[in-house]
Each structure stands twice: as structure tokens, then as C-alpha cells.
Amino acid sequence: MNVLETFRPKIPDQYREPNLLFLGNIDPELQLDVLNQVARPNLVACDTMNFWIGGKRDALWRVLEKIDILVINDGEARELGGDSNLVKVAQGILARGPKQLIIKRGEYGVLMFNGQGVFGAPAFPLEMVKDPTGAGDTFAGGFMGYLAETCDFSDEGMRRAIIYGSVMGSFTVEAFSLDRLRHLDYKEVESRFREFKRLTHFEDLS
């Protein structure tokens, strides 16, 4: 039975012309259906998981042809790309549609592949990691939120968006559920962004 016969999200009229769209991790046929209900946004990002990579691969590739950014973890990337080497995986996936491939690696940080090359950001080393649940989704929220605010979709803009996403993810894991985010203020976000800069900085060759 087609999934659209049992569950078919209907996008309210006031959401049919989004500037940015993030397709959450649902059946790729539903992701396509959601995409078809809206005017083409300036940027479409997409999440998925092993369940769809294994079970609905063709529909998933049809989604990927229509989106700008795929956000997945390293195990999913290897499964989708059919190779253990992430550089080769990225080449294969970028050739099929997405302009950016963002690979989440949990405590090891994030890699982003695009036509300009590759960006790597370590995760922020935390003394207290209480609950990693939702870190990846918070990453996606911070990432998309920054892009929605700036509309800077350049390589440089994407790099900063990844750091903002990483900052938000680093707060989420410090407490159970959304507890840490409930009392987070923007000064703390800026402060941790600067700590990320300090974490990764080294002087270039002169």
C-alpha cells in the first residue's frame, strides 16, 4: 500500500511559500509530497536514516535530486554511498543532486563536502555530557536557523552555519531533553561560537 494513502501531511496555506525548507526524517515519498506542496524554496535541506536508505532507496534518490543539502550521520552516508571512504561517498552523492553533503559524526564533529571542497569541525569537548538525544536535530535547527537569518548560502556562510549548529548541539547534550535549551540565552551562544574558534584556530604558513 502506498504510504500516501495512510498518512499524507497537508501543508497549511500560510506555509506554502517558505524561504527555507528542512525535510525531517520521514518516508522519502512523504518528503517528495511535502516538497510538491510548496513553491520551490531558496534552500531545501533534508535528513534521512538507515531505514529509508535500505527500504526506499529509489524514492530517496528522487528526493536527493531535488534538494540542496543532505544532512546525515557517517554510518548512513557510507550505507547510502556504498563505500567506506567518505570522500568517495561524497563524490557519489553530490553527483546525484545535493550541492552540500553534511556528515554528522557525533562526538567527533561534522564534515561538509561541496563543490568548493571540504570543511571539518570537531565537536566541542564537554566536561559534562548528560544526554546526547537530539544533538543531531538541534544541530540541524541551529544550522537552518542561522541560514534563515543570514540567507548567506555561500561556502563561507555554510561553514558558519555548521558552527552555529554545532554550538546548539553542544548545549543540548549538557542536560536531559530540551532542559538546557530552555534557559539558554544568545550571549551564551555567541560565547561558545568564539570558543569553537579558539578550539580550532592555528596560524597559517606565512
Place this chain on the structure above:
Amino acid sequence: MNVLETFRPKIPDQYREPNLLFLGNIDPELQLDVLNQVARPNLVACDTMNFWIGGKRDALWRVLEKIDILVINDGEARELGGDSNLVKVAQGILARGPKQLIIKRGEYGVLMFNGQGVFGAPAFPLEMVKDPTGAGDTFAGGFMGYLAETCDFSDEGMRRAIIYGSVMGSFTVEAFSLDRLRHLDYKEVESRFREFKRLTHFEDLS
């Protein structure tokens, strides 16, 4: 039986006043004995492994009291520190002697903890990884070689040394054994250092 009765390296006279010393991964009692045979170098780094962490822990801690930099992988760091959280592990180890703790994480890169904070560098994403054997040792060689050349033991100097070590390790894995290093020239090293800068760069907040 004491290991010193069966195998005791004798440092030749011309090596007894080194500027820098790297204590390779041998029995910590032998590392101590080597250290006692030389005038205190300006910088002493040390490698070890799970076999000594489990079997000669007391001798190992005596080594660590006398060195400046401990270079180990993440599994070894957790075993030595007795905690899964690397920030806590680093606090515990730095309190016992070493001024820097460098944690190698293979394809995920390197973390360095010291009194100034933490530095994180991703590994260079390579399209061809042929043989990872010796990547950690090549890292140590590039790291120490850079410090021997510059004698800059500041936090900033250590960060650059880590990138040089990472650069060298990234070449080693591209071919079997030492084959890639045999025909490596310094222009390639500089070029990859710059690629590392490009890999990790993002604009700070204004």
C-alpha cells in the same frame, strides 16, 4: 625479574644532551632509565599503550611525572584516566605531570589539552587510504620534527606542530609502509598544511 636485567638500552655519549626527547612506546621502566641517562632535555614527549597502562601503571605514572607531553590514542587515554569523558581524563592526567595531553583519534583527528584549554584538529579527509599502519608514529615524528626546528613550545607552536604531524600522518596512509614518505617533498607538505587551514577555517564573529 626486572626488565632492566634482560634489556637495557644504553644511550651513546653523543646523544646524552638532546634538545628534545621522544620516549617511544616501550616498558615505562625502560623509558625512565633512558630519561635518567640524558641531561634533562628542553622538551620530553612520551608514547605508551594499553599493555603498559594495564600492566605497569605505577611505573607509567612515574614517567608521566617527568615528561612534558603525553601522546596517546583515545582508548588509551580513557583507560589511563579511568573515565569515558576525555575532558575529565585530561584534567586528571595533566594534574599528574604532563603539560600537554595529545589524544590521537585516527580518522577523526587529534585533540590537545593543556593549561590554556583545548585544540581540536580533524584528520584530513583522503580519497585514498591504503594502509593506516604507522600513521600515529608518523604524526609523532612530524610533531616533534616541527618543534625541534622551531623550539616554539607555546600553545600556538604546539597547535602548528599538531597540524604538521597530521599532515605527515595523512601522507603515510596513502601508501603501504613508508612508500609515500620516500618520495615526499617539502612543497607537498606545505601545500597540505594550507589545505588543513582551508579544511578548518571559518570566520569568527565580528
